[in-house]
Amino acid sequence: MKTLTKLAAVIARHVTSDGFHATPIERVTLIQSSTVTLPIPNVFRPQLCLVVQGHKEVKVGERVFRYSPGRYGIVTHDLPATGQVIEATPDKPYLCLYLDFDPVTLGNLALRVPPPGAPSPPIGKTVSDAGTALLEATLRLVRLLDDPAALPVLGPLAEQEILYHLLAGPDGARMRHITFSQGRVALVGRAIAWIGKNFRERFSIEQLAAEVGMSPSSLHEHFRSVTAMSPLQFQKQLRLQNARSLMLVEDIDVTTAAFCVGYESPSQFSREYRRHFGEPPARDIARLRASAGLAVVV
DSSP: OHHHHHHHHHHHHTOOSSEEEEOSSTTEEEEEESSOOOOEEEEEOSEEEEEEESEEEEEETTEEEEEOTTEEEEEOSOEEEEEEEEEOOSSSOEEEEEEEOOHHHHHHHHTTSOOOSSOOOOOSEEEEEOOHHHHHHHHHHHHGGGOTTTHHHHHHHHHHHHHHHHHHSTTHHHHHGGGOOSSHHHHHHHHHHHHHHHTTSOOOHHHHHHHHTOOHHHHHHHHHHHHSSOHHHHHHHHHHHHHHHHHHHSOOOHHHHHHHTTOSOHHHHHHHHHHHHSSOHHHHHHHHHHTTTTOOOO
16 A cells, blocks of 8 residues: 555656646556546557556446556457546545557567466456555656656666566466467457458458458457457447547537448437447537536546
8 A cells, every 4th residue: 555655646746637648658648537537438458557546447348347546457459448437536536557568578578477377368358456566666667757867777677577567467368468469369359450440331240250360150259258249349339439539529410420430320320329328429428528527538
């Protein structure tokens, strides 16, 4: 708990308001929210997310991952998910650190770290308790924000120390999925990337399987094991999240947004949007705009 308190103090010194805060440390972002938030969809990149203060929930498919202070999550593939801060106050805001994974750095280090004995399921996200060594390594990294002269030299070393503890810890086997260039999990990664580029277009499981060199049944099974959803559910989430962003940020009307993300029927879009977000598109966007202070991506 002492380490978490010190981490919170350092992060609080370097965030000036709610939201995302880029840092001079490459691939490190700090997040603050002084209030609870609405459930906000996002596509999570391969990264470490360490919650230092406050609580949040992230939903991937039908699975719910809960974070509390000192818990971390890792994402091994791009995943559409919905996040929500569920405990935060102005006096004790939600504080979080993201470290995006560099596959080259991670791959080189993985060659030197003995793999754990037991394999882990390839699900693309998990949440675990951070041990003392991982928390202390993270503290050493963020303290470099107060020492810019040392950052270029010590920053890469501190990052490698964090990656070492992840690779050597209970999620080490899962972390190695990020570095794989062969095998079924890698093929699922290619399928995820393909859908990300082509989610506006119609496609079949057979077409996607042919694109990545898998049988349709194998693709469906392993895709679900990694993402907790089917390829078509994955596509639907990307479409709905992209449409929501277009309406909220670019002020595009419902029908135009539906067509922009690949829907041929605005009524079908509205039905699926309401099923996913709980309200019809226009009402949902109005609610988000009225609660702009809560709409923090987590």
